[in-house]
Amino acid sequence: MRYLPLSPDDRRAMLAKVGVDHVDALFADVPNDKLLDKLPDLPLAASELEVERQLSQMAARNLSAGQSKGFFVGAGAYRHHTPATVDHLIQRSEFLTSYTPYQPEISQGTLHVLFEFQTQICMLTGMDVANASMYDGSTATAEAVLMARRVTRRKKAILSGGLHPQYRAVVENMQRFSGGDLVQMTPAIAEAEDLISQIDDQTACVVVQYPDFFGQISDYSELAEAAHVKKALLIIVVTEIVSLGAIKSPGSMGADIVVAEGQSLGCGLDFGGPYVGLFATRQKYIRQMPGRLCGKTVDVDGQQGFVLTLSTREQHIRREKATSNICTNSGLMALAFSIHLTLLGEKGLRQLAMINHANAVQLADELGKINGVDVLNDSFFNEFTIRVPGSAHDLVEALAAKQLLAGVPVSRLHGDGTLEDLLVIAVTEMNSAEQITDLAAAIEGEIS
């Protein structure tokens, strides 16, 4: 087998050194009747060529975004162009096949990148400190709610109706099992929702999304003030991080914790993962943060270097009193994110954001002209919601049959039989002007 370097002779020599006749003697602690006497009922070893052949056939059965006649699916994961440099660099052995940097003297590469990553996240979000990444945006949101509970010593989280439905489900699940309370607002598309009146002296946090699930962009400054008056925290969730190249930072609105999905930069779509969760907060809360933190220090020669720090918050030290049970994070995707952002720089990120916005404006304007289609947003970045006559699900399926991937029916995520006529459509730099016009024409063709 090509992955196993030991030869039969090696094995014999090594067993002799160990002093046993057969390898099963090393499994002597396994109860005798539990040691398998035959192989699991699975295929036997296969050559590289054979594996590649089988899995390529499986891959070919999927309609990829690149092969489609137009791709407008978003709702928490966005198709952007990743420079070739990014994928090359993250496949360097020293990044790809290293472990968590527990031995800093031989992990300065990873640690240096994490320090830069944390700085980039602070600048993007307008916050003081950021951690070295979480699994993804949804789990980071749940961690933010738990952190708000620790900070405030209160149990209740209020979730905006504009928060991604699956993020809501993840928070709901975590709150239920960890003994928290929850208030969930009903989605009010492109309308202001009255979160402020929900805040009371039991409220740990209010969670809003920016731009929200339906694409709407709201100023949360007043909400932040109202939350702070009641000593509650404001958590702002960003699922499309590219938007922060165009719109004010959540930090500037008074957010106490900002969490985000970083997938848009450096990660592919990958059918939902691995992505990278971003987590930033205020300086005063650093000891309540979950996840790994990288800090700058010096070595015995006085040279600048980096280490993982404040680990007394973490599970391997604090065990059941840790701030989170998280251990592995999303290191490689954080690296991809950071490299992509380094290539872009502030100038490039602003340009990228503006192209996204311009393309979305073009599509919204073209759809707005179609009889029977209502664009519901009065503001948006690169994603917005339309109302169509009848079922958005049926429309999407009909277009998919023509290899056009038109968006996400809201009902797929809400799953409660409501909002069936709503479709969330995302537009990025990947969509040409022609594709945009074609999508509008195709939708018009289906509904008329």
Add this chain to the structure above:
Amino acid sequence: MSMNRQGRKTNIDQSSSDQADAMTVSGNKALQIEEPILFDLGDTQTTGVDFADVAPFESRLNGLERIDEFGLVGLSEPETMRHYVRLSQKNYSIDTGIYPLGSCTMKHNPRLNEKIARLQGFMDIHPLQPQSSVPGAIDLMDELAHWLMELTGMKAIALSPKAGAHGELCGMMAIKAAHEARGSTKNIVLVPDSAHGTNPATAALVGYKIRSVPAQEDGTVTVASVKEALDDDVAAIMLTNPNTGGVFEREIVEIAKLIHEVGAYFYCDGANFTAIAGKVKPGDLGVDAMHFNLHKTFSTPHGGGGPGSGPVVLSKRLAPFAPLPFLVKEGESTRLVENANDRVDETSPFGRMTAFHGQFGMYTRALTYMMSHGADGLKQASEDAVLNANYLRASLSDYMSLAFGEDHICMHEVLFDDAFLKGTGVTTRDFSKAMIDEGFHPMTVYFPLIVNGAMLVEPTESESKASLDQFIEVMIVLAKRAKQGDAEPFLNAPRFTPRRRLDETGAARKPILRWSPNNKTST
């Protein structure tokens, strides 16, 4: 190995004036090139990506345009390449050499995994495009599920957890949901004191109280000690098997029975499944839930700290509570159930662990790896991993101190304590830093907590005999050197790394967690 003998004579720990002689004008040392922090390197107006200009249009940003500069620095493409290549060269990796971190399973990462994960039909598909447009992706998940269930003899699976600890959380939530479903209010989880920190942290997160079970001298848990800790309030036990000292839990079947008799569940931490894949099925041992670390056992890369992937297999009793999304067979095809309203008969999903469907990109890599090995290769890999660890044990037992005595076989990892260093002035940490100078990544140190100065060595099946022999030779010389009272090279190690020992206390006392113009320091 002449390099060791030479290494001693070169006497690197020289006086400071000699060190000055060793300095270069640039601060670089040949292939070790100093690299500044990004924010001391570039500016906000440089970009390494070209974009077409945007024609003027009326924006819809609700008057919330981001106007002020926020400081992100950009580099041109060649500068970017150099920045990260230079940084990468300051990392050790499994492709560099042996990486024997116990409990972490740093095995070879085949590049076929990467190639398959990057096929357009896997990489360039969206989790929310119509399921009808991604039958191949759903089949891949189904195939992975089949392999994992067959290898463990378990009845159901939750693929979505994002890493090992997230898998633990998923398993413990399923257990709590099962208790709730039958009106049980049991509130205690038994955790041996040899467990990973994630175990008690996870149980606490779902609202359980932790009751510690003392481990035997060899880290295992006995029926007697479980009996002692057991009462009607116990909801579950969390056991790692093989345990964190690399020993198979001999009384596991009886412990499982005992746990089931009081209506509790058996959670198995599968971090060490690499030792037994193809040899033992956890389902045969009475396990109710077990997570995998696909990034350990099935070689998806660790990536400097993730991404992981932590699918959880479940027993028949816990199967109905598996979280969303889950796979169901409908005739010839398979479908992902994404919403509770859409659930099928006899299922009662406890909720949702994450948005979308989990770490799909890790599923492709893990399945690629498993198909390459096949059932026979996976079994051989487990045997080789165990053989390699025992070979180290037998070869080093005269020179270092085995935590559980000389006659105690181990599974895939072997645990030493610091008794052999007693009175030498050399600590486990010093010893590990000296290994770095010899070109090895150290083993896991100071874990598990049940032995003094723990050194947990996991070679994995990826090491050749020649590689192990070299490792053994160096370890023997180091151990002898320490015992002969030659502490100096240990205390000063590492000496040849881009940075020497770092001030961790200072880093924690006054944390600098981001670059800012104020904390700019030149090297």
